[in-house]
Amino acid sequence: MSELTPLRESLLRMLADGHFHSGEQLGEALSVSRAAVSKHVQALKRLGLDVYSVSGKGYRLAVPLSLLDPVRLGRELAPTRVEVVPVIGSTNQHWLESIPGLEKGDVCLAECQTAGRGRRGRHWVSPFGGQLILSLYWRLEQGMAAAMGLSLVVGIAVVEALQAQGFEGVQLKWPNDLYLGGRKLAGILVEMSGTAGGPCHLVIGMGLNLLLPKDEQTRIDQPWAELAELGEIADRNALVVALVGYLQRYLALFEREGIAAFREQWNRLDYFNGKPVRVLMGEQEVHGRARGIDDQGALLLELDNGEIKRFLGGEISLRGAGGQVS
Numbered sequence: 001m002s003e004l005t006p007l008r009e010s011l012l013r014m015l016a017d018g019h020f021h022s023g024e025q026l027g028e029a030l031s032v033s034r035a036a037v038s039k040h041v042q043a044l045k046r047l048g049l050d051v052y053s054v055s056g057k058g059y060r061l062a063v064p065l066s067l068l069d070p071v072r073l074g075r076e077l078a079p080t081r082v083e084v085v086p087v088i089g090s091t092n093q094h095w096l097e098s099i100p101g102l103e104k105g106d107v108c109l110a111e112c113q114t115a116g117r118g119r120r121g122r123h124w125v126s127p128f129g130g131q132l133i134l135s136l137y138w139r140l141e142q143g144m145a146a147a148m149g150l151s152l153v154v155g156i157a158v159v160e161a162l163q164a165q166g167f168e169g170v171q172l173k174w175p176n177d178l179y180l181g182g183r184k185l186a187g188i189l190v191e192m193s194g195t196a197g198g199p200c201h202l203v204i205g206m207g208l209n210l211l212l213p214k215d216e217q218t219r220i221d222q223p224w225a226e227l228a229e230l231g232e233i234a235d236r237n238a239l240v241v242a243l244v245g246y247l248q249r250y251l252a253l254f255e256r257e258g259i260a261a262f263r264e265q266w267n268r269l270d271y272f273n274g275k276p277v278r279v280l281m282g283e284q285e286v287h288g289r290a291r292g293i294d295d296q297g298a299l300l301l302e303l304d305n306g307e308i309k310r311f312l313g314g315e316i317s318l319r320g321a322g323g324q325v326s
Contacts, residue, residue, distance in 0.1 A: 003043075003087060004047065004086045004087045004111075004112075004128075007030060007032070007040065008040050008043055008044060009086060010029075010030060011026060011030060011037070011040050011041070011044065012044060012049070012065075012067070013067065014026060014029060015044075015051065015059060015060065015061050015065075016061065016064060016065040016066075016067055017064055018060060018061050018062075018063060018064030018065070019060060020054065020057040020058045020059070020060045021058050021059055021060065022057070022058035022059075023037045023038065023058055023059065025058070026058070026059065037059075041053070041059055044128075047087065047112050047127070047128040048112065048126075048127025048128045048129075048130060049061065049065075049127070049128050049129065050062035050063070063211060065129045066233070066234070066235055066236045066237070067111070067129070067236075068084050068109055068111060068236060068237060068240070069237050070082060070083075070084040072237055073109070073237055073240060073241065076237075076241050077107070077240075077241060077244055077245075080103075080105050080106060080107060080244065080248070081102070081103065081106040081107070082106075082107050082109065083106075083107070083108045083109070084108075084109045084110070085108065085109070085110050086110065086111045086112065086128075087110065087111065087112045087114065087128070088108075088110040088112070088113055088114070089113065089114050089115040090113055090115045090205075091108045091109065091110050091113065091133055091134065091135035091205060092135045092189060092191055092203050092205035093115070094108055094135070095108045095135040095136075095137055095203045095205075096191060096193070096203050098137075099137065099193070099201050099203075102137040103137075104137065104138050104139050104248075105136065105137070105138065105244070105247075105248045105251075106136070106137045107134060107135070107136050107137075107240075107244055108134070108135045108136075109132075109133060109134050109135075109240065110126075110133045111128050111129050111133070112126055112127065112128035112129070112133075113126035113133055113207075114126075126207060127212060129210075130209070130210060130211055130212045131207050131208055131209055131210055131212075132206070132207075132208040132210055132236060132239060132240065132243070133206075133207055133208075134205070134206050134208075134240070134243065134244075135203055135204065135205045135206075136203070136204045136244065136247055136248075137201070137202070137203055137204075138202045138204060138251050139199050139200065139201055139202065140199060140200040140202065140255060141199045142199075142200070142255075143194060143196075143197070143198065143199065143200050144192060144194050144200040146200065146255075146258075147190070147192055147200050147202060148259065148296060148297060148312075148313075149254075149258070149259030149262075149293075149296065149297025150190060150202065150204075150251075150254060150259075151175050151176040151188050151190045151204075152172075152174070152175060152176075152259060152262065152266055152293065152297050153250050153251065153253075153254045153259065153262050154176070154188050154190065154204055154206070154247065154250075154251075155172045155176060155177075155178060155188060155266075155269075156172070156250065156262055156265050156266060156269065157243075157246040157247045157249075157250040157251075158178060158186065158188075158206065158208070158243060158246070158247070159171070159172060159178060159269055160246055160265075161239075161242040161243045161245070161246035161247075162227070162239075162242075162243075164242055164246070165238065165239055165242050166231060167227060167230045167231060168230065169181075169230060170185060170230075170269075171269050171270065171271035172266060172269045172270055172271060173270075173271050173272060173318065174270070174272070174290075174293065174299045174318050175297075175299070175316075175318075176188040176189070176190070178208070179225070179271045180225035180227075180229065180230070181225060181229075182223065182271070182320075183223040183224050183225040184209075184222060184223065184224050184225065185208065185209055185224075185225045185226070185227065186206060186207060186208040186209065187206070187207055188204070188205070188206050189204075189205040189206075190202060190203070190204050190205070191203045191205070204247070206243075208227065209224060209225065209226040209227060210226060210227050210228060210233050210236070211226055211227070211228040211233065212224075212226055250262075258295075259293075259295065259296065259297040260295035260296075263292070263293060263294070263295055266292065266293050267292035267293065270290070270292050270293075272290040272318065272320065273290055273291065273292045274289065274290065274291070275289065275290055275320065275321070276288070276289050276290075276320075276321035277289065277290045277301070277318055277319060277320055277321055278318075278319045278320075278321060279299070279301055279311055279316060279317070279318055279319075280316070280317040280318075280319065281311075281314065281315065281316050281317075282315065286301060286303075286309065287303075287304075287321070288301040288302050288303045288304070288309070289301070289302045290302075290318075291308065294310060296312060297312065298310040298311060298312035299311040299312070299316070299318065
């Protein structure tokens with residue numbers, strides 16, 4: 001994976017408008033040769049950017065790119081600390097290592113992750129600018145037990161922030177995925193640390209597919225969706241501001257009232273609610289019909305005999321009866 005050097009970042013900002021720029025013009029602006037421009041364009045491609053060239057016209061991005069603006073985000077989200085790292089291994093890992101200097105609600109954002117991870121250690125594909133990659137720090141003074149159900153609240157906050165930005169139709173899948181038309185739009189990964197009797201430190205990570213380059217699409221091994229299916233994403237910075245605002249408000253409410261305060265919202269947004277599903281726990285598989293969650297955030301499953309079973313925590317996978325991947 002290539003680095004985004006200052007020169008390459010300048011080149012990308014020139015290409016971000018989606019128009020053609022000749023190698024000669026780019027070289028003059030960057031004070032490098034046309035051959036050097038070509039090499040730097042190849043480096044941008046290795047970050048997952050869809051850059052192509054046409055003889056006589058020059059280089060252009062397949063689609064315009066709204067780059068994250070740390071100055072604007074810092075201003076609009078103040079007093080929240082906002083750190084934007086164009087290319088990073090993992091925003092979650094970086095924020096976990098930064099906990100001693102963080103305040104509740106502080107946010108780390110990246111254009112591209114090289115070592116992003118999902119639930120159960122899965123690799124998370126993160127092409128440059130194709131997603132909204134975000135990690136937010138939160139602290140629960142009541143300890144780790146108070147975090148039960150927190151990932152469900154994060155999902156609700158993200159869906160309702162998207163609705164506020166005009167993106168309708170996103171649903172939730174227990175415990176930590178966002179779905180669009182039955183396909184995965186985003187994943188949430190909550191990592192926590194703490195000691196007995198002390199506060200619980202949480203890093204809440206999210207990867208939201210916006211518009212994925214075609215070359216990157218083939219690397220995803222499950223049905224996936226992108227936000228661009230619901231409309232134009234004109235301003236990623238406005239999307240970040242909305243998401244962080246909803247997350248901070250909903251996490252504060254969760255801290256006061258717990259997951260029970262969100263049960264109705266979750267059940268309304270639950271993609272599988274009322275549908276036949278399979279619950280996988282290691283080698284065990286239980287079939288039934290999903291019935292939302294209870295006041296502790298447990299998944300409720302109605303068996304064929306009418307009995308309601310609840311599932312909470314552990315290595316549990318929820319899949320559609322037809323075999324949809326978790």
